Amino acid sequence: MSTILEVRELTKRFGGLVAVNDVSFKIEKGEIFGLIGPNGAGKTTLLNCIAGTHAPNDGVVSFLGKKMTGYNADVLCRAGMSRTFQISQPFPRLTAIENVMVATIFGNQRSNIFNPEQWANEMLEYVEFPMPPETLACNLNTVQLKRLDLARALASEPELLLLDELAAGLTEGELHELMQIIRKIRDNGVTVLIIEHIMRVIMGLCDRVMVLHYGRKIAEGTPQSVAKDPKVTEAYLGEETLAA
Numbered sequence: 001m002s003t004i005l006e007v008r009e010l011t012k013r014f015g016g017l018v019a020v021n022d023v024s025f026k027i028e029k030g031e032i033f034g035l036i037g038p039n040g041a042g043k044t045t046l047l048n049c050i051a052g053t054h055a056p057n058d059g060v061v062s063f064l065g066k067k068m069t070g071y072n073a074d075v076l077c078r079a080g081m082s083r084t085f086q087i088s089q090p091f092p093r094l095t096a097i098e099n100v101m102v103a104t105i106f107g108n109q110r111s112n113i114f115n116p117e118q119w120a121n122e123m124l125e126y127v128e129f130p131m132p133p134e135t136l137a138c139n140l141n142t143v144q145l146k147r148l149d150l151a152r153a154l155a156s157e158p159e160l161l162l163l164d165e166l167a168a169g170l171t172e173g174e175l176h177e178l179m180q181i182i183r184k185i186r187d188n189g190v191t192v193l194i195i196e197h198i199m200r201v202i203m204g205l206c207d208r209v210m211v212l213h214y215g216r217k218i219a220e221g222t223p224q225s226v227a228k229d230p231k232v233t234e235a236y237l238g239e240e241t242l243a244a
Contacts, residue, residue, distance in 0.1 A: 001028040003065075004160055004191050005050070006108035010059030011206075012049050019045040020056070021215040027160070030237065032182065032192045034206035036199075038235065042215040043195045044086060050193075051083045052076045077107045083162035084155040088145035090137035100124060100151050100231070107156035123151040126175050127181055142169055153196075154185070161185060163194040179205055189229055203227070211235070 005027040012020040022044045028031045035043050048054040050061055052073035061069045063081060070081075090099045100120035104113060113119045127150045131140065131234055140148060146166055153161060167178055175198070182205055186192055196202050200208060202223060209226045211219040213235040219226050226232055 001030060003027070003064070004029045005193070006060075006062040007046075007050065008060045008062075008157070010046070010049060010056050012054060012056050017214050020049065020212075023059075023212070023215075025210050025217065025220060026051065027191060027193060029159075029191050030186065030189075031207045032105060032186050032205050034202045034209040034210060035193060035195045035212065036197070036202055037212035038090050039129075040214075041212040041213055045215075046212065047083065047164055049113040051081060051162055056242050073243045074107075077156050077158075080157075080159035082107065082148040082158040082160075083163065084146070084153050084164055086165045086167055086168070087231065088149045090140075090145060090148055091138065092138035095134045095136055096124060096129060096131065096140070096151075097121060098124075099137055099148060100155050102151040106151075109153075116201065120155065123155050124148075126150045126154065128177065135176055143174060146170075150181070154190075158190060160191045163192060164194075166199065167198050168178055175201065197214050240243055 003026050008024050009021055010023045011018065023046060037043050043053065049056045050074065053072050055070040060067060063076065063079060066075060085181065091102065097120045098116065100123050101116045104116040104119050121133060127147050129147045129151060131144055133210060137148065150166065167175055170178060179201060182192060194205065206223050208221060210217055210225050211232050218231045218235060219229045
């Protein structure tokens with residue numbers, strides 16, 4: 001395996017608040033890497049610093065062997081990194097297929113896609129989008145928007161896909177379907193970094209897990225070893241949650 005993402009001593013401050021504090025880790029190509037921690041632990045802020053939404057105050061982000069610290073999200077997307085958001089942010093007056101076409105046209109510069117509409121349809125089918133492609137985004141519910149968000153992220157043909165709480169609000173059946181799709185994405189050569197609160201998803205999907213608490217990394221390892229770490233139990237999970 002080779003390293004696809006390396007984060008070294010990354011810190012992000014908002015005024016006097018240190019949201020991410022001296023965090024370092026690596027993700028290897030082909031992994032599903034989980035990021036967990038209580039609300040306010042700094043998970044999304046860390047993701048934003050990696051993906052170019054925020055510039056870190058200190059530290060280095062290297063992607064595919066190149067230093068990419070502080071690059072804007074559009075540059076990182078074209079370099080092979082894409083993401084979803086906790087709250088989906090589609091173009092509400094565009095259809096589902098038009099939303100994915102926008103991501104295809106402006107986010108994918110890694111290959112020649114001669115028919116963006118066909119490619120967008122393929123991405124919607126790939127994520128098992130449950131509605132007609134011509135459905136306006138403003139008429140989609142939360143679950144449908146999550147599938148649309150995933151199709152848009154995949155339209156740029158990423159090498160690294162960042163997923164921010166994609167499983168929130170899903171039923172048991174929908175969770176199972178989502179986990180199957182994420183495995184399929186990984187099996188097709190895309191490395192995945194996933195933020196998630198639903199521990200069954202983390203335990204069932206991830207090769208390795210990192211835990212944040214008050215902006216600091218307190219544990220990293222296999223899901224099984226992290227689940228047994230006393231610091232993690234005390235800070236976040238609890239014995240009952242771990243046993244579930």
